Amino acid sequence: MPDTLTDTAVDVAGLTVRFRSKRSSTTALDDVSLRVEPGAFISIVGPSGCGKSTLLKVIAGLVAPTTGSVSLLGEPVTGPMRTIGFAFQRAALLEWRGVRKNILLQAEMRGMNKARAGVRADALIELTGLSGFEEALPHELSGGMQQRVALCRALLHEPPVLLMDEPFGALDALTREQLNAELNRIWRETGTTILLVTHSIAEAVFLGTRVVVMSPRPGRLVRSLDVDLPAARDYAQVMTDPTFGTLTRQIRELLGSAESH
Amino acid sequence: MPDTLTDTAVDVAGLTVRFRSKRSSTTALDDVSLRVEPGAFISIVGPSGCGKSTLLKVIAGLVAPTTGSVSLLGEPVTGPMRTIGFAFQRAALLEWRGVRKNILLQAEMRGMNKARAGVRADALIELTGLSGFEEALPHELSGGMQQRVALCRALLHEPPVLLMDEPFGALDALTREQLNAELNRIWRETGTTILLVTHSIAEAVFLGTRVVVMSPRPGRLVRSLDVDLPAARDYAQVMTDPTFGTLTRQIRELLGSAESH
Amino acid sequence: APGGAQEDGDGGGGAPADADKVTLTLNWVPYGEHAPFYHGVAQGFYADEGIDLEIKPGNGSGTTIQAVAQDQTTFGWADTPPLLKGIAAGMPVKSVGVFLQKGPASLEFLSDQKITSPADLKGKTVGGTPGDAMYATFPAWLKANGLSASDVTVVNMDAANKIAQLAEGQVDAIMGFFHDQGPTIEARTGKQVDYLLYADSGLNMLGTGIVASEQTLSDKADLVSRFVRATQKSWAEAVKDIPAAAQAMADNAENEPPLEVLIQQLELAEPLLQLDSVGAPGVNTEQQWADTIELMSQYAELENAGEPSAYWDGSHAGGSGS
Amino acid sequence: MVTSKDVQPADRPTPPAPASRFDLGARLLRFLDALWRPAIVLGALFVLWWIASENEWMPHYLVPTPGQVWDTIAGDWSSLMYHSYVTLYETVIGFLLASVLGLATAVLIAYSRTMDKALYPIVLFAQVIPKIAIAPLLVVWFGNGLAPKIMLAVLIAFFPVVVSGVAGLRSTDPELLELSATMGASRWQTFRKIRFPNALPHLMAGEKVAVTLAVVGAVVGEFVGASEGLGYTLLLANGNLDSAMLFAALFLMSLIGILLFVVVEVLEALLIPWHASRRTATPLTTS
Amino acid sequence: MVTSKDVQPADRPTPPAPASRFDLGARLLRFLDALWRPAIVLGALFVLWWIASENEWMPHYLVPTPGQVWDTIAGDWSSLMYHSYVTLYETVIGFLLASVLGLATAVLIAYSRTMDKALYPIVLFAQVIPKIAIAPLLVVWFGNGLAPKIMLAVLIAFFPVVVSGVAGLRSTDPELLELSATMGASRWQTFRKIRFPNALPHLMAGEKVAVTLAVVGAVVGEFVGASEGLGYTLLLANGNLDSAMLFAALFLMSLIGILLFVVVEVLEALLIPWHASRRTATPLTTS
Ligand SMILES: Nc1ncnc2c1ncn2[C@@H]1O[C@H](COP(=O)(O)OP(=O)(O)OP(=O)(O)O)[C@@H](O)[C@H]1O
Ligand SMILES: Nc1ncnc2c1ncn2[C@@H]1O[C@H](COP(=O)(O)OP(=O)(O)OP(=O)(O)O)[C@@H](O)[C@H]1O
Ligand SMILES: [Mg+2]
Ligand SMILES: [Mg+2]
DSSP, X not given: OGGGGSSOSEEEEEEEEEEEOSSOEEEEEEEEEEXXXXXXXXXXXXXXXXXXXXXXXXXXXXSOOSEEEEEETTEEOSSOOSSEEEEOSSOOOOTTXXXXXXXXXXXXXXXXXXXXXXXXXXXXXXXXXXXXXXXXXXXXXXXXXXXXXXXXXXXXXXXXXXXXXXXXXXXXXXXXXXXXXXXXXXXXXXXXXXXXXXXXXXXXXXXXXXXXXXXXXXXXXXXXXXXXXXXXXXXHHHHHOXXXXXXXXXXXXHHTOXXXX | OGGGGSSOSEEEEEEEEXXXXXXXXXXXXXXXXXXXXXXXXXXXXXXXXXXXXXXHHHHTTSSOOSEEEEEETTEEOSSOOSSEEEEOSSOOOOTTSOHHHHHHHHHHHHTOOHXXXXXXXXXXXXXXXXXXXXXXXXXXXXXXXXXXXXXXXXXXXXXXXXXXXXTTTTSOHHHHHHHHHHHHHHHHHHOOEEEEEOSOHHHHHXXXXXXXEEOSSSBOXXXXXXXXXXXXXXXXXXXXXXXXXXXXXXXXXXXXXXXXX | OOOOTTTSOTTTOSOOTTOEEEEEEOSSSOOGGGHHHHHHHXXXXXHHTTEEXXXXXXXXXXXXXXXXXXXXXXXXXXXXXXXXXXXXXXXXXXXXXXXXXXXXXXXXXXXXXXXXXXXXXXXXXXXXOTTSHHHHHHHHHHHHTTOOGGGSEEEEOOGGGHHHHHHHTSSSEEEEEHHHHHHHHHHHHOOOEEEEEGGGGTOOOOOEEEEEEHHHHHHOHHHHHHHHHXXXXXXXXXXXXXXXXXXXXXXXXSSOOOHHHHHHHHHHHGGGGOHHHHSSTTOOOHHHHHHHHHHHXXXXXXXXXXXXXXXXXXXXXXSTTO | OOOTTTTOGGGOOOOOOGGGGGOHHHHHHHHHHHHHHHHHHHHHHHHHHHHHHHTTSSOTTTSOOHHHHHHHHHHTHHHHHHHHHHHHHHHHHHHHHHHHHHHHHHHXXXXXXXXXXXXXXXXXXXXXXXXHHHHHHHHHHHTTSHHHHHXXXXXXXXXXXXXXXXXXXXXXXXXXXXXXXXXXOOHHHHIIIIIHHHHHHHHHHHHHHHHHHHHHHHHHHHHHSOSSSHHHHHHHHHHTTOHHHHHHHHHHHHHHHHXXXXXXXXXXXXXXXTSGGGSOXXXXXXX | OXXXXXXXXXXXXXXXXXXXXXXXXXXXXXXXXXXXXXXXXXXXXHHHHHHHHHTTSSOTTTSOOHHHHHHHHHHTHHHHHHHHXXXXXXXXXXXXXXXXXXXXXXXXXHHOHHHHHHHHHHHHHHHHSOHHHHHHHHHHHHTXXXXXXXXXXXXXXXXHHHHHHHHXXXXXXXXXXXXXXXXXXXXXXXXXXXXXXXXXXXXXXXXXXXXXXXXXXXXXXXXXXXXXXXXXXXXXXXXXXXXXXXXXXHHHXXXXXXXXXXXXXXXXHHHOTTSGGXXXXXXXXXX
């Protein structure tokens, strides 16, 4: 993995992003700084509209900072970065392609070996429970199925850095847990650096090596909490771990939430 | 409320829905029967792709049953029903209208009193934390904000029956809890019959008078669980209620999930 | 009546292998006036002069003259007034002999209009095509006949559209070539057509003739001579045996009018050659040219008119210009 | 408007899938089903024409009877076929060139702000000049061969392709472009796999207009200077007041236009089976 | 291609919002900014023409010099203005009629399968017949007044409106139609508030083609029978081999076409400021 060569996989420094329209000006991110070591798994939680998606897009080089700077794998971000995998908040599928071909878009764009990409796509389809729908067009899929397709697409090329924007939001608890476990395994096995936006505090703690809590708009980093759990995690086990309880309670308080997860 | 005059608000009998394309045929729902008494709050949980959205669409008269029949407020469903409010899984906003005008679409289509609808829209915008974004176009909103706009739109006309397809899926825990509480209040005060699809077991139990658990595709009703909690609910309180714990555990088991909610 | 004009000529119609390939672009789509060319090909008059002639339909004299000027065709068959305009505008072309010496420009109308003299036109509507010579000299023609411009209403229309409008009664009369349109209208609609010739009211301008470019005239003078000779012979022979000429055209031209219309058109064209006064077809006098130039300068905005020699090289056709 | 047939989701007409291409029987049936309505309408028009012309509501030299037109077509069959072939040839070449050039121009305009500002005025300029007015110039410059006719067909068919191409290319969902950027896609890849397929529904609307205009372009070219083609036939018929021939030529031109239009429609159905416009609305939603 | 100006999200060009309408200074600047590129291109073409004509690369009877054209325009100013006015009038009326009728037809076709199958062939038939061929018939039937010119403008501008209207109306997201249905919206409401605004981006592409074609239609109508209008001027100039007048008429026609096109573009910008095609891509995404 190239990211092991640098000491920071993602470095966000003094990042401010302001969207200005004639009507109004919205400060999405306000002076955000974040260093992510290679191989880390950062969970990002925060209220809706606080700039989580914007943060990921800035790191991917899709939105430019108003002030501040970002670097990825030691390289300054000045335009779209191809060293990442991005799972967008909306599935963003090509409506004219079937499930399998939507996933393989990643391979085509990157000029990956066709046969190997095909095998991997099939494995991911199997893994996410999409078997039997390989040829189905996006409009023939349920919301959760669309999201799983987007997830497969982001994972296909085993990128050194994965940016995931609520990739499990439309999934039921069971599927979500299964995929969480899979993601944990993939992360451990490949050493991928992952930034995951989620609204589930349990998921944030279960997956992350660190949980970053953001404030309501304008988004600021409120706190960064290390998750002191072994890398290999199992839901039933983690749930009962006192660290898990402490952390979720802490995050919940930071967010002002009453729920126990 | 008209629904108090009939003894069933929603009556689904022997419903099967099959989607057939040249490629394949998918059975989305298989022999589903469901009676909903007026004023009930039904939470529907089930794995992704099991036909939850399809069920709501059949009840709304947007998808026709392959076999079986549906009636709404005593009336057989043979076409789109206007006695409902529908919050779709995708926000389905008009990209050319600002937030407020997107919400007011409901009023315009139904010929509601303009002034009163405007006041109500403003109240809902306030309630869902969208103040300051009244004129923003959908593409200028975050995912969660878009979903809140769709929610406001579905609530605007105080329909006798509300069909909600994961209306809080893209929201953070805090906002979600607040809106859950609001929905609980609205439901109690108006006597609206509500069918809510959700992936959060806690939410299902917190809100519902009954939780319906569905099986993986082809979707069948696995179990219907009554929630024996007082109508007026408070998160902190409900969480600690032993009924809540029992029920969530039971549903979790039915779904095969490990998480405690 | 399709067919290869070169293949089926009787009496040596086929041109020798080393013959000069020559194209002649007509002034319009085929009508009876063009029969002599087909006759000439069929009879081998062109082949005898070492010419392999291809006849192409045209789309108005102006366009034909331009095609000659641009060297897209060897010769053109075009009306004289537009030729004068073209040369005055700088086109490097010249006439090598006008065949229809009496201009066919005329007013045509249905016989049931009971128009017998120009005076009867008072209060009528007349269709014309802006820009053509008939249109330009129409006021003069009115004046020559004691009428004023306000006595008739002129309606402007596209050339191709005139006959339909006349037949439909949208206009009472049209400005046109009687020997072309008259027989066509009669044959199609069964309505009799009468006409008044401009030439009969003192407005005689030269009609259609052969046009060549300056380039051809200087580089291939011999070819021009041969072509004119063959054409003169073709015309002379054609008017002697009009049915045969019409038949040759019917056999070899495409989408031509019916045979009886062709015959009628050629019969009407014959007097315009004025063979009794000039002897051979296509032989003009300096005076004819001077008169036409004078009329055009006076009525049709022909500027810096100049001498006949600027427009006409009569040396190939014989007669006074040579 | 909800028939019992409509309300079955299972009966929902679905886009032709690979497998269906071989299902010839069903396709034929669908084809025939699509035909009877236009057949009735055109049949009605035909009968009206027949009655009007046979009774001479309009004189025959203006509007011939179907019989006369039929006789003309049958009588001059081979020559008319030849002229039709010429026009068809010019039209097809012109249309193909216009499609290629139009798309290329649309790409330049959609991709580059500079090109947009620089090219659009020229394209627009070329469009607003009446082609019939410059046709003579083209003939003068390019002779009487096929070139000026094809050029006119191109000139006239070009603009709709450009306009719809630009509209289509620009309407790409920005998020799909972001997606493509994160994949490190080259401009060409983004074009080929995202922007172009996305533009197809727009583009095909433009192509449909273009193909019918290409016929007109070829015919106009033949008007001005030609010795073959249906435009030439038309001109001759006009000069001879031969209404039967005129109608025959018009009929054949229309046939060419309709034929090519149908070809483009079939192509559209094959290229964008996925598009919302090719699905019917969800069963019960009839408005 | 990423300039420092481009990368600031705050500098992102945004759709004109209500407030901006009064920001005249900025609008003027943007307008001027939009003008210099076409000005350079057209200027270059002009200089080329100048050199070519002054040096007589082409004879003057084919291509006049700019000076000659200028003299003609200046000399015949008031008469040319009058003829331009006539053509403009016919064009505008024809375009408006074509828009209304075209949209109505598109609605019928998009809404009803029966109408689709029944109307499309007729519309198509009317489109593929060369208008120049039937212009004489129109004149014969409707006389030499304004009617046939406007009718030709309508006939020629109609089709693009229909095709793009149908494409636009059909491309509505099925989910929005479902939404509308659950609101108990009438067909008319669904049309006005959902389908129509959704179709606008498509439709405006069609309108842009239509408006330029309307000019051509009016001019063709004037060719066939008129005593005023630029088509008439053109015919006259053609007959007189007056290339300067011919170019002057062509120039004015083009001006009318471009002017009307720009009007439609401005209308588009006002009607669909929200559309993706009017936003620029997300700042850093340049492909
Ligand atoms: N293209 C844009 N133009 C204008 N404002 C924007 C744009 N994109 C985002 N914003 C604004 O920036 C803020 C942050 O948006 P962002 O999508 O990053 O939120 P988020 O944290 O992802 O929220 P959610 O959890 O709801 O997805 C919001 O207030 C939003 O309105
Ligand atoms: N229009 C359609 N055409 C074909 N198949 C469809 C269509 N809509 C839904 N399906 C299929 O029906 C099944 C149920 O879909 P549905 O959207 O009801 O699932 P869901 O329970 O809402 O799932 P999720 O939780 O992921 O939203 C899926 O397998 C899906 O592929
Ligand atoms: Mg987001
Ligand atoms: Mg769903």
